Amino acid sequence: MALYDNKYWLLSHIRNSFISTDDTGMCELIMAGEEGVRKHLKQSLDLYPDDEDSEDEDDLSHESYDLQLDTDFPIRYRSNTAARLEKLEQVRKKTSRMKHVKWETNNSELSQEQVDDLFVRKEPVVSEVKQSLFSKTFKQYRMMPSNPFIEFAKFDGSGQVNLQTKKYRIFLTMLPEHQRNYPMNICCIGSAKVSELIGLILLKCSTMYEDYHWKPVTTYGLYITEEDGEVDRDLPCLDARENISKFGFHCLGLVEHTDPTKYVSFDTSESVIIMRSPFNTSDKKSKDISKSDQEKQITTDLHLMDVHKRAMEAPLYKSYKVYMITKMRAKTEIHLGISGEKIEIDPVQKNSKFVLVKQKPINHDMDMIAWCETVDVKSNRTIFRIIYSQNFGSSSAPENVSTFSPTLQTSASFKSYDFEAEHETAEEIVYKISLILELRSSDTRKEYLAAQERRYYKKKALI
Amino acid sequence: MFDKSEMDQVLLATGGYDHTIKLWHTHSGICYRTMQHAESQVNALEITPDKQLIAAASYQHIYMYDLNSNNPNAIVNYDGTTKNVTDVGFQVDGKWMYSGGEDCRVRLWDLRSKGTQCPKIFEVLAPVTCVCLHPNQVELFVGDQSGIIHRWDLKTDHNEQLIPESDAMILDIAIDPLGTHMAAVNNKGRCYIWSLKSGKIDEPTKMNPKHKFEAHKRHALKCEFSPDSRYLVTTSADQTAKIWNTGDFSLRQELKVENQRWVWDAAFSSDSQYVFTASSDGCAKIWNIETGSMEKEYAGHQKAITALAFRDCAV
Numbered sequence: 001m002a003l004y005d006n007k008y009w010l011l012s013h014i015r016n017s018f019i020s021t022d023d024t025g026m027c028e029l030i031m032a033g034e035e036g037v038r039k040h041l042k043q044s045l046d047l048y049p050d051d052e053d054s055e056d057e058d059d060l061s062h063e064s065y066d067l068q069l070d071t072d073f074p075i076r077y078r079s080n081t082a083a084r085l086e087k088l089e090q091v092r093k094k095t096s097r098m099k100h101v102k103w104e105t106n107n108s109e110l111s112q113e114q115v116d117d118l119f120v121r122k123e124p125v126v127s128e129v130k131q132s133l134f135s136k137t138f139k140q141y142r143m144m145p146s147n148p149f150i151e152f153a154k155f156d157g158s159g160q161v162n163l164q165t166k167k168y169r170i171f172l173t174m175l176p177e178h179q180r181n182y183p184m185n186i187c188c189i190g191s192a193k194v195s196e197l198i199g200l201i202l203l204k205c206s207t208m209y210e211d212y213h214w215k216p217v218t219t220y221g222l223y224i225t226e227e228d229g230e231v232d233r234d235l236p237c238l239d240a241r242e243n244i245s246k247f248g249f250h251c252l253g254l255v256e257h258t259d260p261t262k263y264v265s266f267d268t269s270e271s272v273i274i275m276r277s278p279f280n281t282s283d284k285k286s287k288d289i290s291k292s293d294q295e296k297q298i299t300t301d302l303h304l305m306d307v308h309k310r311a312m313e314a315p316l317y318k319s320y321k322v323y324m325i326t327k328m329r330a331k332t333e334i335h336l337g338i339s340g341e342k343i344e345i346d347p348v349q350k351n352s353k354f355v356l357v358k359q360k361p362i363n364h365d366m367d368m369i370a371w372c373e374t375v376d377v378k379s380n381r382t383i384f385r386i387i388y389s390q391n392f393g394s395s396s397a398p399e400n401v402s403t404f405s406p407t408l409q410t411s412a413s414f415k416s417y418d419f420e421a422e423h424e425t426a427e428e429i430v431y432k433i434s435l436i437l438e439l440r441s442s443d444t445r446k447e448y449l450a451a452q453e454r455r456y457y458k459k460k461a462l463i
Numbered sequence: 464m465f466d467k468s469e470m471d472q473v474l475l476a477t478g479g480y481d482h483t484i485k486l487w488h489t490h491s492g493i494c495y496r497t498m499q500h501a502e503s504q505v506n507a508l509e510i511t512p513d514k515q516l517i518a519a520a521s522y523q524h525i526y527m528y529d530l531n532s533n534n535p536n537a538i539v540n541y542d543g544t545t546k547n548v549t550d551v552g553f554q555v556d557g558k559w560m561y562s563g564g565e566d567c568r569v570r571l572w573d574l575r576s577k578g579t580q581c582p583k584i585f586e587v588l589a590p591v592t593c594v595c596l597h598p599n600q601v602e603l604f605v606g607d608q609s610g611i612i613h614r615w616d617l618k619t620d621h622n623e624q625l626i627p628e629s630d631a632m633i634l635d636i637a638i639d640p641l642g643t644h645m646a647a648v649n650n651k652g653r654c655y656i657w658s659l660k661s662g663k664i665d666e667p668t669k670m671n672p673k674h675k676f677e678a679h680k681r682h683a684l685k686c687e688f689s690p691d692s693r694y695l696v697t698t699s700a701d702q703t704a705k706i707w708n709t710g711d712f713s714l715r716q717e718l719k720v721e722n723q724r725w726v727w728d729a730a731f732s733s734d735s736q737y738v739f740t741a742s743s744d745g746c747a748k749i750w751n752i753e754t755g756s757m758e759k760e761y762a763g764h765q766k767a768i769t770a771l772a773f774r775d776c777a778v
Contacts (some may be wrong), residue, residue: 094536103543103570110582117560118573118582119617121664124598124642129691130777132734134473134489138749141490142758150492153763154745159483159497159535163765189765207493 078349135391145293147206148216152199164190166244170201171223171229171253175209181229183251184208188244194222195240201254215256225253228453235456247460314435315340321348322421322429325383331420340436342366343386345417364388366440370448372415374426386433386455387416389444415446466560472776474530475739476517477747478763479727479768484528487747487761494763498528498744499535504656508772509551517772518560520548525562525572528541531758539580541572550594561603569605585622595636595645599661604645606633612647616667625670627655635677638696639688644709645670645696648683654697656712678705685728689735694752696738698726704740706752717757720748727768733775741771 004010018027110118157165169183184204188197199217206214221237231253238247317339323331324345337344345362371387390413421429437445478484478500486496501524502647510517516527519537525548526537546565553560553574559582570583589609596603604750605613610633612625627633631649638645638659645657656674667741679699686697694715698704704726706716718726724743731738741747747768 024703062727091696098537099539101539101541101572103541103572105584114582119601120556121599121618122555123603124640124661126641127690129734132736133776133778134732135734135736136778137473137490138737138758144571146759147491148494150762153494154765156494156497156763159485159499160765161482161499161501203493207495401579 007018090204147203149199149203149206149214152196152203155189155192155196155200157187158190160187166190166199167250169251171225171231171251172205173231173253173255175212179209183229190245192236194242194244194247195271197244198222198240198254205254219257220254221257222252223255225251226248228253229253231255235459310431311439312434314439317430320421320425320429322419322425325418325420336419336429338432338436339374340366343369343433366436366463367442369433369437369442370443370445371452372430372437374430375418377423380422381420382423383418383420384426384430385416385418387414387448389414389448414451469667472514472774474510474514474772474774475747475761476510476772477509477741477764477768478508478519478770479649479741480504480743480746480766481642481764482667482766483762484508484517485763487748492759492761494761496533497535498537500537502525503547505770506547507550508770509553509670510772510774512555512557514774518551519770520551520562520564522547524548525551528678544568545571546590549590549592550596552596552681553599554596556571559666561596561667563594565590567591567607569594569603571617578627583620585613587611587613590752592633593635595638597638597659597668598640598642599668604636604638606636608650612636614667614670619667621667623667625657627672627675628653634683635685637686637688639692639709640690642668643692644673644688646686646688646697648678648686648697650682652677652679652681652683652699652701654678654683654686654695654707654712676712678707679703684725687729687731689731689738690733690734693735694731696729696731698729698740700725702726702742704729704738704750706738706755716752718748718750718755718757720757723748723766728771730748730771730773732773733777739771739773741768743767743769747771 015031018184019031022028085090105136157163159311165187166189168184168186168188170178171183184201186197186201186204188200192200195217198220202214202217202220205212218240221240223237224232225236237255292348317337319335319337322334322336324334324336324347325331333348335344335346335348337346343366347361368388368390369386370389372384374382374384419429421428473489475487475489476484476486481766482500482502482504484498484505485493485494486498496615500519500521502524504557505519505521507520508517509520515530515541517530518529519526523542523544523546525541525544527539527541528534528536529538531636541560541562544562544564544566548562548564550564551560551562557574560572560574561569562572567587567590569587569591571583574584578613585603585605587605589607589611591605591607593606594603595606603615603616603617605615610626611629612627612630612633613620613622614625623653627647628649628651631651631653633647633649636645636647642659642661645659647655649655654676655672657670658670658673660671662668676695678697680701682700684698686695688695688709693709695707695709695712696704697707702719702724705714706718707713708715718740720737722744723746726740726742728741729738736752738750739747739749743764745764745768747761748757749759749761750757
């Protein structure tokens, strides 16, 4: 509305309205030649201080601020032809770089000189048996274990012309600083899954960066990344089971999972066991299990034991001293007691005059807790969040729970508490609560996860 | 462990129906370069004697690719033939290239100068399936679909014909590096052997039928002599490749693996200890001749591999 007292805007708007609504095209023809008139108008009329449309003066083809005519409309009708012409142009460019030799039958007989020059008779010589470089290196390499990612070679789409392929720029976050900033270009066939794309990336990595120890495919995840290599940690990693054609992102980061169990779920133990069989049954690979593979097996076993131990201890009661961040951004020291049944928040008594809000002791049933995650990692502290649902309050007796029908729970509202603690403490708490939640799988948690997934797909669809 | 630049001198190339030509690191099985061959399947592959270029025989064209750069596209296109070019090869000094095709012609292309008229052409009555250059560099042996083998003398243009079996298509001809034997395989799976005797200068090579045997149960697609002339490999549609001793043409090894389907092409390593094969399962394989076992697979093609080229290097 503010524009309506801007003279040029009005003039331009009127002109455009005429041009766009006139089906005969006459207005367009007439007004197309009126650049000179417009310039004159601009000079004679008042200029609004913020109306210095230098871009408008430069780009005289724009008759309007909002509509751009000549460029769009005609091309829409000719779009197919334009695409075909473009393809032909590309083919022509390609062939122009190619030297073209056309067969021409030689009408005249070759002179004797030419014949002698071209066709020189040679005596087959007994060649001395020299050692083959190929055989030598091939035998040497036979002793070494073959590349574990070789099975993903078939997903390489580079050079394929008829298959649908997807190109990616992958940032390898686990490499040292100077290598990390240069993304790797990967071309993958369209029918691959995310886990297969990871396998292909690892195959290329293992050939390019031979010194680095590359772990199996499940240890890595692909995250959406900015063009400059910054990994977006807010969104979860791409689901390994999904097809890559589902995602439109071209810039991805390969990140090593710090805690494989958190992402792979309880299938980890199965997948580790399956890994044993290739060593026994395969005829093609070398029968000697190399030492490095055995060591790998031992570390995976130890890791598994550790995981089981922590899972066993999770429901046991443990109290932590952390800081709770209140809505006023103040930090209150509390005792956070976590057990398989409930979470207790107990403020530590402090006689301080600066306390704005006195923190009251709060209890929550573990069933009301939906999620726990790390929010921010600072230099000396970590901030984590516990998300809970407020629907049923904290004192629900077991009999009451069973009478509530599932439909009542669909309108849960989620609230959260933010806490600050040292790195190790925070990590332990988050892990403990996550384990308990996975073991219990309450309705609140399921609902929260469903809402998160919906939001994720919505966000993805918007990009 | 080894010199990478040296290993670049060992070249293994494969091509087929997926419109790509791939180059492989033979020791690791990794494909390090893929070239585009968009318009048709690859019928045959051959590396120039100086290892600079690789020729791909396709439908109506022969494309040359640069082996020393990363260019995925061909740099030369030889045009003018109709229908498929089925075989391609080079004179040992790189002076000219020969090609044969379904248009019933064998052509010689001058490689050295640009734009001169192509030197020679040879016409037969049936589509040409294979062309083999005698080690003396002046005689070409041409096999066609009517079952005839032609010997074409390049200096004099004289030619003579052999018909080992009527009603059968010759699918490949091979001559051993010493020029003492010629082998031909046909679509009935039979292999014919001639002993060759080189005449004096300007005298044609004499061909004396020596042996014939049932090599395969189905089409025999390719035959090749080993560099030390001790073995002959034949590949077939019966899903095997076989190694024969050239002394008595007894079977030395059968190279077989489950589900590899048609075996289209084969090549020996320079010390005759290993042989590469290309098959319809999309994988190239390397076999140890001594044990007959497959030692490595080169996987990465999306469809069947119908052509293979290999150039070894001496230590």
